[in-house]
Amino acid sequence: MLAVVLALVAALGYGCSDFAAGLASRRAGVIQVTLVASVVSAALVAVVLPFAVSQAPTFRALAWGFAAGAAGTLGAFGLYLGFRLAAFSVAGPISAVAAAGFSVLAGLALGERPSALALTGIVLALPAIVGVSAGGDSSGSEGSEGSEGSEGSGGARSGAWRGLGLGLIAGAGFAGLFIGLDEAGSGSGLWPVAAAQAGEVAAALGAAAAAGVATLSSRRSGAGRPAFRWLGAQPAWLAAATGICGGSGTIVYFYATQHGYLAITAVLTSLYPAITIVLARVLLGERLTPLRLAGLVLAGACVALIAVGGAG
Numbered sequence: 040m041l042a043v044v045l046a047l048v049a050a051l052g053y054g055c056s057d058f059a060a061g062l063a064s065r066r067a068g069v070i071q072v073t074l075v076a077s078v079v080s081a082a083l084v085a086v087v088l089p090f091a092v093s094q095a096p097t098f099r100a101l102a103w104g105f106a107a108g109a110a111g112t113l114g115a116f117g118l119y120l121g122f123r124l125a126a127f128s129v130a131g132p133i134s135a136v137a138a139a140g141f142s143v144l145a146g147l148a149l150g151e152r153p154s155a156l157a158l159t160g161i162v163l164a165l166p167a168i169v170g171v172s173a174g175g176d177s178s179g180s181e182g183s184e185g186s187e188g189s190e191g192s193g194g195a196r197s198g199a200w201r202g203l204g205l206g207l208i209a210g211a212g213f214a215g216l217f218i219g220l221d222e223a224g225s226g227s228g229l230w231p232v233a234a235a236q237a238g239e240v241a242a243a244l245g246a247a248a249a250a251g252v253a254t255l256s257s258r259r260s261g262a263g264r265p266a267f268r269w270l271g272a273q274p275a276w277l278a279a280a281t282g283i284c285g286g287s288g289t290i291v292y293f294y295a296t297q298h299g300y301l302a303i304t305a306v307l308t309s310l311y312p313a314i315t316i317v318l319a320r321v322l323l324g325e326r327l328t329p330l331r332l333a334g335l336v337l338a339g340a341c342v343a344l345i346a347v348g349g350a351g
Contacts, residue, residue, distance in 0.1 A: 042299025043346045045291050046307035052288025054314020056281045057131070058322075060115070061122045061315070063277035069119040070250050072278045074243040077112060079282025080289070081236035087290065088229050096230035100223045104231030107219025108238025111289075114138070114212025115239075116246065121205035130206040131312050135168045137210020139309035142217045146302030153300055156348025163341040164306045170334020171313040217292070217305040225297040232293050236286070303345055310338050 056076075063072045114134065121130025143161060153161065216235070223231030288308075295304040313335055319325040 040346060042295050042304055043307060043342065045295035045298065046304040047310070047342065049288045049292035049295055049304075049308045050311040051314050052284045052286075052291060053308065053311035055318065056285035056288060057118070057311060058315045058318045059277045059280040059284065060119055063274045063281060064119045064122045067271065067274035067278070068250075069116060069123060070243070070246050072119060072274065072281065073112065073115050074247050075275060075278035076115070076282035076285060077236070077239040077243040079279045080286030081233075081240050081282075083283055083286040084229065084233050084236045084290065088233050092228035092230060094227060096227035096234070097224075100227045100231045101234040103219045103223035104234030105238040105241075107216045107223065107231070108235030108240075109242045110212045110215025110219060110238075111235065112212070112239045112242035112246075114209045114214075114216065117205045117207075117209030117212060121202050121209060124201050124205070130202040130209065131315065132169045132171075133203055133206025134209035134213060135309045135312050136165055137207050138213035138217065139165060139168065139306045141211060141214035142305030142309075143302045145214070145218045146221075146300055146305070149301070151300045151302050153302055154348040157300075157303055157345045158348075160341040160344030160348060161302060161306050163337055163344065164310065167334050167337035167341055168309060168312060170330050170337055171310075171316050213309075214305070216289075217296075217308065218301065220289070220293050221296040221301040221304075223293075229290065229293070232290055235289065307342065307345065310342075313338055 060072060060076065118130060118134050121134070139161075220231060220235060223234075288311075292304065292308050295308070316325070316327070316331055316335075320327050
């Protein structure tokens with residue numbers, strides 16, 4: 040039961056993080072938003088780390104943590120690009136379902152055997168994730184970049200395919216984060232999470248450096264628009280909120296993996312689009328369609344089944 044509660048708290052953190060990131064990515068570049076968010080998240084973990092370590096970490100724990108963080112950054116790039124270039128309702132649910140699906144397959148391959156009730160909850164979670172993310176007014180329109188140079192149904196199809204591809208990339212990256220933190224183990228306190236944050240910052244810095252080089256080349260040639268620009272005040276605050284919420288979600292998820300199956304904790308954590316949708320409804324006035332309401336009900340049913348069936 041503790042794993043269920045922790046996984047849902049992690050979903051809350053990731054849902055808030057994605058809501059802030061989606062707003063920031065509409066006002067600034069994906070690389071800048073990810074870089075600021077990863078630095079803030081790393082600072083948060085650094086503050087918590089001294090209070091949550093038991094012994095020196097093993098190389099295996101640090102390696103898995105670092106790889107998990109790098110994969111998570113790849114997922115963030117894919118998701119935030121999906122938010123910019125396609126409809127929110129395409130990239131979001133695809134990334135969440137892919138992250139859950141890949142994690143379930145990994146858990147089963149590693150020998151996990153959840154109960155029949157828990158497996159039923161897992162199966163119900165996948166359409167629930169799609170339901171809570173699908174449809175909508177303001178989030179369902181194509182981003183400005185995604186619609187440039189295309190008109191009508193052709194532009195919509197192009198945006199949908201971009202959203203599908205970026206959603207799958209994001210899901211694979213988030214699954215790598217979930218699996219890597221699970222494999223890092225529990226004997227080193229929060230060191231694996233600290234290593235994950237180091238991996239996130241390294242990946243984000245690498246992308247920012249490449250974008251900076253592209254910007255210099257663009258300025259010298261006088262062609263194109265800069266690939267890297269500094270954040271304004273509002274996107275910077277949103278990116279910082281992304282890092283705080285995302286870092287908190289990662290910490291709580293790591294503890295959830297220590298009390299339950301990967302196949303269950305990852306699926307419950309992947310319900311984070313429900314949080315994003317609720318925030319969009321409350322703060323932005325976005326419409327809750329019948330499909331989204333059905334998804335929320337289905338999500339509640341899957342959580343109840345997993346709680347009754349046991350998380351590990």
